Amino acid sequence: MDDLDAEAKRLDAEDPLAAYRDRFLPADGVVAYLDGNSLGRPLRAAADRVARFVHDDWGTRLIRGWDEGWIDLPQQLGDRIGRIALGAAPGQVVVADSTTVLLYKLARAAVDHALAAGRDEIVVDTDNFPTDRYVLEGIAAERGAVLRWITSDPASGVTPEQVAAVVGPRTALVLLSHVAYRSGFLADAPAITRIAHDAGALVCWDLSHSVGSVPLELDAWGADLAVGCSYKYLNGGPGSPAFGYLATRHLGVLAQPVQGWFGHRVPFEMGPGHEPAPDVRALLSGTPPVFATVPLQAGLDLLEEAGIAAVRAKSVALTGFALRIADALLVPHGVEVATPRDPDRRGGHVTLQRAGFAEVTARLWARGVIPDFRAPDGIRIGLAPLSTSFAELLAGLRALAGEL
Structure with missing residues (x-):
């Protein structure tokens, strides 16, 4: 046994979260799953819950399910995510739509409000996740912003100094990712939020690569808006619904543009004209994806039981x-290595770069070692603390070394 084997064995033996790995369904033929930052593994409890929901909740209650709780799920789950993972008090988070759709709603609402005050600039970085950049490009074209x-440096990320250099009296919105999707760089959210606010701008954080892996404190940061997905570290399953955060002080002030019946003050009144709900439910548009929240509820149970502090400690390890x-x-x-060495500036994944990694990734997948590839030459090692062991990590990176 070499030093790395001994270290992996020791770390697994000392891991207080080790038992949680048994809560996940096994994947036949997989040697090392190193893509938890793209899609979390399914929980055994999720499979059981889906079956019960089909046979009991949906199967026996039918349309009565709406009156018996489904109608309130977007806010109930939003409050729960806020408490467990976002550092957000109740009444500020809803679960609905996809990340892209919620991002559009929130960013467009912020820009529309700011335009009335003569603020027409939107700050974003060149290496942000594509959907963030595309949505903002569309909003700018729509609104003349x-x-x-x-x-930004793909090997690091956006710094407070860079934000301070571009914000000013015309800034409407600053939109950044808390953890950079390519490098794993963890932004200094409190400092950046403060700088943007000092310039009179609103801030929206994309939390897709940090929620469930990194402790978040949206209320304490003074964040205005935030959005994120639930299929990575929250284990909600492919295409599970996103969440959106709208700080209490902006309720009734920012008006989201996709006016649908579920965001109406009284949805089943079915009256003429749209009257937005007076609370965070105004972010909703169409019928909530009730069925798609079932696996997410199992994921939140697990995260709450383990605790985000313990999850972060293992993520750093x-x-x-x-x-x-x-x-x-x-x-x-x-x-x-294209990921910060400083754990205070590092999220939950590690990015490695080398020419030819696209072909290497394909060969690894064939061997049951599953990281993911990000053009032009990066392999991301996505480490989900509740389902990844240190021995699994070592086996996967040994396989990668064997392909070089």
């Missing part, structure tokens, strides 16, 4: 071990 681009393995086995073969 101007995009102010921050040129996993990414730190990944860096030590990379230094020992991969860097000598020309692999570059």
Whole structure:
């Protein structure tokens, strides 16, 4: 047994979250699943809940289910995500739509409000996730706003100094990812939010790569808006609904543009004209995806039981071990680490770069080792603390070294 084997064995033996791995369904033929930052693994409890929902909730209650609780699910689950993972008091979060749709609603509402005050600039970085950039490009075209681009280093991320250099009296909105999807860089959200507010701008955080992995404190940061998906570290399943956060002080002030019947003051009144709900339900548009929330509820149960602090502690340990393995086995073969070494600036995944990694990824998948590839030359090692062991991580990176 070499030093890395011994370390993996010790870390797994000392891992207080080790037992949670048994809560997930096994995946036949998978040696190492290293893509939890793209799609979390399914929980055994999720499979049981889906079956019960079909046979009992839907199967026996039928349309009565709406009166018996479904109608309130977007806010109930929103409050729960806020409490468990977002640092958000009740009444500010809903579960609905996709990340892209909720992002459009929130960003468009913020820009429309700011335009009335003569603020017509939207700040975003060049390496933000594509949907964020595309949505903002569309809003700018619709509303005659101007995009102010921050040129971010893909190996790091947006700094407070970069934000301070571009915000000003014309800034309407600053939209950034809390954890950069490519590098895993963890932004200084409190400092950036403060800088934007000092300039009179609103801030929207994309939390898709941090929620369920990194502790968040939206209320304490003074965040205005936030959005994120639930199929990564929250284990909601492919295409599970997103969540949107609208700070209490903006309720009734910012008006989202997709006016649908479920965001009406009294949805079943079915009257003429749209009267927005007076609370965060105004972010809703169409019928909530009730069925799609069932696996998410199981994921939230697990996260609440484990606690976000323990999850973050293991995440730091996993990414730190990944860096030590990379230094020992991969860097000598020309692999570059594109993720911050400082754990305070590192999210839940590690990105490795080398020419030819697209072909390497395909070969790894064929061997049952599953990271993901991000163009032009990055392999992301996505480490889900509740389902990933240190031995699994070592086996996966050893397989990667064997392909070099």
